[in-house]
Amino acid sequence: MKTAKTTLVLCLSSMAMISLNAQAATEVEFWSHALGGTYDQYHKNIVDKFNASQKEIKLVHKDLSWGGMKPAVVAAIAEGKAPGLVMVPAEWMNEMAPKLLTPITKEIAPFKAQYTDAALENASKNGEIYGFPSYQVTAVMVYNKDMLAKAGVKPEFKTMDDVFAAAKKIKDKTGKPGWAPKLQDGFQTWFMFQNLPLVKDNKAVFNSPAHAALVQKFADAYKAGIIVKDTSLTFDKQIAGFANNSIGMFAEGGHAVIKIKDANPRAYAAAGVTSFPLNDAKTASFGGWSTMYVVPKGQKNLAAVVKAGQYITSDEVQYEFSKASNTYASTKQANARLANDPAMKNATDLGKVAFRMGALTIDKSRHFMIRDVPDEALMHKLMNDKIDAAIQGRIPVQKALDEAVAAWNQRLAKQ
Helix, strand or coil: CCCHHHHHHHHHHHHHHHHHHHHCCEEEEEEEECCCCCCHHHHHHHHHHHHHHCCCEEEEEEEECHHHHHHHHHHHHHCCCCCCEEEEEHHHHHHHCCCCECCCHHHHHHHHHHECHHHHHHCEECCEECEEEEEEECEEEEEEHHHHHHHCCCCCCCCHHHHHHHHHHHHHHHCCCCEECCCCCCCHHHHHHCCCCCEECCEECCCCHHHHHHHHHHHHHHHHCCECCCCCCCHHHHHHHHHCCCCCEEEEECCHHHHHHHHCHHHHHCEEEEECCCCCCCCCCCCCEEEEEECECCCCCHHHHHHHHHHHCCHHHHHHHHHHHCCECCEHHHHHHHHCCHHHHCCCCHHHHHHHHHHCCHHHCCCCCCCCCCCHHHHHHHHHHHHHHHHCCCCCHHHHHHHHHHHHHHHHCCC
């Protein structure tokens, strides 16, 4: 038999439980990729700061390997255990949206002005924004000062023709390839950089005379040894080639300079850095690579996820990561602070000089990728297998492009 006292105790206990449940924080887990170890303290700091600032949301961080990220996201969504936010590069967003991702166009609207226009474009597909823009990389031109001096080349490039001309002079005077262009990421990058379209009115159009002329320029340079004879040159191979003085120039993010220093201090001492040409400012800067925090489908509290996403891509948080990683922020204010930092402006260390050069174009840097096509990975292969063969001289350029366009149009017609 319950007494009045027992009833009162039970009532108070129930009220206490209700109060505790009401105060329980919503947990938002965010995943970064391949940032474990080096940036563990950075992530701990931002998580602790956020969690100490309020009690409604508990931020939790987890870092996954590069190869493990995509399958983990797919599995988590299928199991109904999706994290709140996942860091992905722009091409992964393009591949995942809209099937696996929740658009945040309306949610980001109140604060999207903090991000650069380029960063927002990189995070968009079919008119919808799918990610909170995070760190970015853009290309600078790393060059061997001794080789350029021997060839009589000044490290000042306004157009792609300037780069090819310099590479030819380096080859003529040193006998070594003047340039290691980034071909491994796909030739669509070069078409877009030259403002040449891939698709128009749902038909592939990259076999025009202008497209063919650009591919032929690379094919001629390849045949003459002006560029490196490897169309699948990886980042590590570029670093190794430069470090052993077998390449005159290559374009990469400023973080590549650190890799050169580690690989060969003597080659590092002979290295210089200049900005990559803006193509007469007609198109965006080359070599853009951008990341963002996307929202997987299946969220139970989207408002909490948005608040967390706004925080981890805020000016202050991105500024701190940029300083720690030698990458660029995607917010206007963070990049402005970095550009005006006296330690950065007056530095002579090559890594900081590279960072400063990239900062000149980061606000225009686009992440060039094949968009709005069925099975982007297959379309990428259909194009680039043919173009690789053309550059290597195994098939005429026009024939290669015509065959690639025909293959694309077969698939586009089925959309």
